[in-house]
């Protein structure tokens with residue numbers, strides 16, 4: 001069962017005297033997809049890392065459902081239902097797609113019926129990897145490999161899935177392929193998703209709600225359609241602040 005995530009006044013500092021996030025507030029409704037956009041260096045990836053427990057949280061609260069998780073270590077956060085799919089490629093290329101997916105359920109590997117059910121669920125969700133379960137993951141396209149990573153992140157039945165720039169470095173064709181499948185994931189309403197993305201238009205097309213960050217703080221937020229309607233002004237604002245590497 002997935003849960004809402006509530007973030008209150010979150011602060012993150014990689015080094016003690018340089019705060020990258022300076023009091024972020026955010027609400028991601030249960031089973032919704034919330035996109036996080038903003039100019040380069042705004043702190044989007046840092047926010048996901050703070051929630052996953054792999055960047056040092058120096059203040060604020062993170063509630064997943066009824067549970068406070070900001071003081072838990074990364075492994076404990078996985079136990080609390082947090083699944084983080086990092087931007088960097090993390091597929092095991094020498095292993096088959098199926099073996100990669102099984103790793104996602106490692107903590108409950110003895111419960112074979114549950115594991116097979118979860119793998120079947122993920123295979124049904126991600127049409128473009130289902131035909132390739134027995135192939136070496138390293139032989140798949142870049143987009144399909146990213147989908148294997150996302151599916152692996154889902155196998156463990158998380159309550160919260162964190163997707164950090166899933167289309168970074170992919171060709172436009174692969175970006176569209178990945179987003180077709182992320183749209184199906186969203187429509188399944190089976191997990192709460194926080195998505196960080198530089199391909200802003202794809203992110204807005206799939207999101208329920210959108211948060212815009214700038215310089216480690218909340219800039220603006222709203223339903224995806226509303227943010228899409230005023231995107232030009234939002235991006236102009238980024239440009240005037242510090243320039244942007246946004247792709248659209």
Ligand SMILES: Nc1ncnc2c1ncn2[C@@H]1O[C@H](COP(=O)(O)OP(=O)(O)OP(=O)(O)O)[C@@H](O)[C@H]1O
Nearest residue numbers: 014015020038039040041042043044045046047198
């Ligand atoms: N491990 C780290 N140690 C120190 N500073 C870091 C580290 N990771 C990121 N930063 C800094 O934190 C700031 C925010 O980076 P972050 O990657 O969160 O931004 P972002 O909004 O995701 O940007 P982009 O879209 O370019 O990935 C940047 O100034 C970056 O240099």
